[in-house]
Amino acid sequence: MLAVMFAAFMLQIVFRYVLNLSIGWTHEISVVLWIWLVLFGSAFVVREREEIRFDLIYGAVGDNTRRIMAIITAAALIVLFGVSLPAVIDYVGFMKVEHTAYLKIRFDYLYSIYVVFAVAMIIRYLWIGWQAIRGHAPEAFDPTKASSGV
Numbered sequence: 001m002l003a004v005m006f007a008a009f010m011l012q013i014v015f016r017y018v019l020n021l022s023i024g025w026t027h028e029i030s031v032v033l034w035i036w037l038v039l040f041g042s043a044f045v046v047r048e049r050e051e052i053r054f055d056l057i058y059g060a061v062g063d064n065t066r067r068i069m070a071i072i073t074a075a076a077l078i079v080l081f082g083v084s085l086p087a088v089i090d091y092v093g094f095m096k097v098e099h100t101a102y103l104k105i106r107f108d109y110l111y112s113i114y115v116v117f118a119v120a121m122i123i124r125y126l127w128i129g130w131q132a133i134r135g136h137a138p139e140a141f142d143p144t145k146a147s148s149g150v
Contacts, residue, residue, distance in 0.1 A: 001037045005030050025102035032100070032110055039113045043120035048128055048138070063137035070138050074129030081118045081125075089115055 012026035058066065092115055095107035132138070 001033045001040075005033045005037070008033075028100055028102045032103075032105065035110070036113050039117040043117040048124065067132045067135070067137040070132040071129055074125040074132065077125045078122055078129065081122045085115075085118055085122070088118060 008026040008029045012023060012030075015021045015023045015026070058069065061069070092108050092111045095111055098107040099105060100107070100110065128138070
């Protein structure tokens with residue numbers, strides 16, 4: 001997805017600044033791929049320990065406090081994603097009547113990745129919460145082992 005985004009971006013530059021022609025589909029494909037790349041990556045590629053947190057607080061506390069923080073965070077996210085999921089599914093289904101301007105991609109196909117993302121987050125945080133309830137504290141963040149998430 002990133003390679004196609006880059007190719008579309010380069011093509012847009014060539015058309016706009018070399019050929020003096022404006023093409024809109026390259027911008028549209030870049031936006032569509034960016035949405036899918038971010039949400040798919042967040043759902044299936046980025047690990048829990050690579051997510052953004054308040055590291056100063058999270059890293060300074062002990063295992064039991066991190067475990068409690070994990071339970072609270074998991075419960076909050078499960079409730080928030082769970083409560084919003086029916087409305088999200090309805091909205092994505094409703095968007096089948098709209099299309100993108102250039103590529104004519106139906107918006108329900110375009111935004112369906114958010115439903116996948118929300119379900120993946122619910123499952124992920126059910127697992128994290130269950131692990132924390134069973135007594136397994138999340139690892140303390142070590143900035144020397146941080147990766148790019150890819």
